[in-house]
Amino acid sequence: MKKTTANLMICAMVFAVALVIANVVTAKTVQTGIPLFGSTILVPSAVVCYCVTFLMTDIVGEIWGRKEARTIVFGGFACQVLALCLILLAQALPAADPEMQASFDMLLGQNGVFVVASMTGYLLAQSWDVFVFHKIRDHVLARGGSVRSRWIWNNASTMTSQLIDTVVFIGIAFGIGFGWLFDPALIGQLGAMMVGQYLCKLALAALDTPIFYFLTRNADKREAATANA
Numbered sequence: 001m002k003k004t005t006a007n008l009m010i011c012a013m014v015f016a017v018a019l020v021i022a023n024v025v026t027a028k029t030v031q032t033g034i035p036l037f038g039s040t041i042l043v044p045s046a047v048v049c050y051c052v053t054f055l056m057t058d059i060v061g062e063i064w065g066r067k068e069a070r071t072i073v074f075g076g077f078a079c080q081v082l083a084l085c086l087i088l089l090a091q092a093l094p095a096a097d098p099e100m101q102a103s104f105d106m107l108l109g110q111n112g113v114f115v116v117a118s119m120t121g122y123l124l125a126q127s128w129d130v131f132v133f134h135k136i137r138d139h140v141l142a143r144g145g146s147v148r149s150r151w152i153w154n155n156a157s158t159m160t161s162q163l164i165d166t167v168v169f170i171g172i173a174f175g176i177g178f179g180w181l182f183d184p185a186l187i188g189q190l191g192a193m194m195v196g197q198y199l200c201k202l203a204l205a206a207l208d209t210p211i212f213y214f215l216t217r218n219a220d221k222r223e224a225a226t227a228n229a
Contacts, residue, residue, distance in 0.1 A: 001059065001063060001215045001216065001217075001218060002218060003063050003064060003218070007063075008060065008063075008064055008068065011056050011059055011060050011072070012056075012060075012072050012075065014052065014056055015052075015053050015056040015057065015060075015072050015076055016075070016076055016079045018049045018050070018052035018053050018056070019049070019050075019053050019076045019079060019080060019122075020079055020080065020083045021046075021049050022046035022049035022050045022053070023046065023080060023083065023084075023118060024083075024087075024108065025044075025045045025046050025049065026044045026045065026046035026114075026118070028044070028045040029042050029043070029044060029045070030042065030043050030044070030045050030047075032196075032200065034196070034200075036192055036195065036196045036199075037188070037192040037195075039189075039192065041196030041197070041199070041200060042193070042196070042197075043196070043197050043200050044197075047197070047200060047201060047204065048204065050165070051158075051162075051201065051204040051205065051208060053076065053126070054126075054129055054157075054158045054161065054162070054205070054208075055158075055208045055211060055212060056072070057069045057072060057073060057126060057129055057130055057133075058129070058133055058154050058157065058158065058212055059212060059215050059216055060072055061130060061133050061134060061137075062133075062137075062147075062150060062154075062212075062216045062219060063216060063218070063219065066130060066133075066134045069130045069133070069134075070127075070130050073123075073126040073127060073130060076122075076126070077119070077122065077123055080118075080119060080122065081119075084115065087108050090104075090108075091104065091105065091108065113172065113173055113176070113177030114173050114177070116172060117168065117169045117170075117171075117172035117173035117177065118169060118173075120168055120169075120172060121164070121165040121166075121168035121169035121172070122165070124164050124165070124168055125161040125162065125164045125165035125168070126161065128157075128160065128161045128164055129157045129158060129160075129161035130157075132153070132156060132157040132160055132161070133153050133154070133156075133157035134153075136152060136153040136156055136157065137150070137153040140152060140153065147219045150212070150213070150216065150219065151209050151212075151213070154209060154212050155205060155206065155209060158205040158208070159201075159202055159205050162198065162201040162202065162205060163198055165201075166194055166197050166198045166201060167194055170190065170193055170194050170197065171190075171194075174190055174193065175190050
């Protein structure tokens with residue numbers, strides 16, 4: 001991917017769309033069928049959409065830099081707030097069909113604690129992702145490393161930030177919101193949910209590495225050009 005304003009805008013748009021759609025479809029829970037601690041792993045259907053957002057911030061950070069990646073993160077938060085306001089407005093408008101209103105409420109109705117959990121997890125995880133990505137990248141390159149090793153900072157930043165997102169979201173939404181954290185009988189289930197979802201996110205983070213390499217392949221060319229200059 002070339003370092004152009006048009007490509008930066010495309011990455012920002014993909015990021016914003018994936019983020020907003022993640023919050024729209026997150027109510028659907030997916031049964032993976034993968035056994036863990038006596039039950040099977042359940043994940044929100046938004047998990048794939050959300051992984052796309054981390055991929056986009058890593059691509060932007062690699063090609064355009066930390067400032068642009070942070071701008072996309074905070075811009076995405078603003079998009080979340082705007083989308084929430086528009087959904088609430090649409091929900092409040094009088095419906096011509098009561099059954100349609102009920103279906104709308106079931107699909108897009110916003111649970112307050114889930115909104116807080118989602119936005120808190122997003123802001124913390126994405127900010128950490130950008131910070132760690134560039135911290136490791138700058139350290140490796142300063143010690144004579146090559147951008148060909150960018151899988152290191154790509155995976156380290158995404159995998160650790162996904163851990164933050166998982167713990168914060170599930171901890172607030174289910175641990176505090178549903179009270180699982182205060183019920184000894186449900187603490188184990190809370191932990192199992194965190195572990196299961198994080199393992200799925202780890203797998204997806206590893207799978208996006210070839211895509212990251214492909215879209216940032218011009219970084220290798222720029223490094224070679226600099227070395228030959």
